[in-house]
Amino acid sequence: MNRILVIDDDEIIQNVLEKVLTKEGHHVEIAKNGKEGLQKLDLMPYEIVITDLMMPYANGFEIISKLKQHPNTEKASIIVISSITQEDSVMDSFKLGVDEYIRKPMMVGELLLRVNKLLANRSKYA
């Protein structure tokens, strides 16, 4: 069972991703903001982290930097879901090591495909 951490302050995104990803057979942990997300990093290693960029307490860029340094997530794949469409933000995210960038409003089917692709790649090169 793959472990996925979802960090997003939007209650709707939290509920939907939890249900949809759990149905796909993944173990999902939800964090309601950046601070809680960083606390959850100590719980267990994660294969994938899905995070928003604009959140209270710690923004997405800080979180991505910390994910890359934390032993439980240094090798995790990172997916950003954000309504920020500025080229700079997208480029900065990729420079920090993000694997996928999905713009809101998003297609759930697309997110699932990207999650599955990243997991497949991980098992292929593991």
Added chain:
Amino acid sequence: MPDILPVNETGEGFTIPYFDQWMAMPVIIRVAVVFIGISTIFILYIQFRIWFTRYKGYLLNKRVEKVVPVIDALIAEEIFMKSETGQKGAPHINFDAFRIPLFANHKNKQILIDRLINYRRSFSGSIGNHFKQLYLELGLDKLSTKKMNRRSWNMKVRGIRELTGMDVSISDVNILPLTNSKRHELRTEARNAYIKLSKNEPFKFFDISSEPLLDWDQIELFKTITTTENIAIPNFARWVTYSNNKSIISFCLKLIVHYNQQDAAPAVIKLLETKDHILRAEAINCLGKLKYEPAEAQLRHIYSNQPLNCQLEILKAIGRMSTGESAQFLRQEFMYSTDFDIRKNAAMSFVRNASPEYIDELMEASNDENKLILKHSMNPLIKY
């Protein structure tokens, strides 16, 4: 006989208790007492309003806490679980599952509308369309349309936001008059909605708009126009020529630049004859940003009769056109003008129009201050 109007000692007429004492008080004291009385009543009124509003908010929160989990569970079950199971073809969504007694209540229906709009803001594709379908199937669009016909402006705004959020078209009869409303908030919302929802003629309201487009409105509209997909972009020269609303003309000039509508340049040139120097400066700015070279000679010709703001725009426009034809004119302005801004802008444009040899020659002939201005203008890091 009540105490308020007792018979006086002699039995003649009526007296008010303490009236004599009240009248015996100095005027300043009487004024102070009246003022304190009115203030106390006002503070009590405000305090009751605050308590009442808070209580209403508390009741609404309790209702939301009760209704939202039901909505989320239904949406998860009927839309997300059925749509994303990987099955081919459009899934069958059971909209009847949402026709439950809970949503017969008007307030609960409103919570459902708000929740559906939030969902649609977060999800696109087929799922996003399901939310719109659900909104229409449950007849919630009729409630939003009804709000548009209410007298209060904030209810109208709410109705427009709901229909726009769900991408449901609004008839011109309903929305066009609102684009020219005296109420600024309503006007802005209606204009944004009209551009988003009207696929054929999204700028029709420019024709009837007599209220000004404020700077902030222009930013909002610009964002809506440039981010709405599949929008039919007209030739904005139409409004530059015929509109009586100066703010609409000004906004159209910015759109002409954004969409690089070279066809509109002749209409913009006609605007150089307007008596309004602010609008004229904007037209010159537009021609410069379009790099419309045929206008360069005319700009030089009218230069000496223009106020300072127009002269500065002419210098900038010539710099942007960079044809090299105005180098001598720019040199003259740089050398002999007494206004610093004119000299600075002339120098900026000169270095973009003149050959390197000509620039060196001018540098040699310049005094220390002019040399400094020229060097500054030649710095590639200085944005022009």
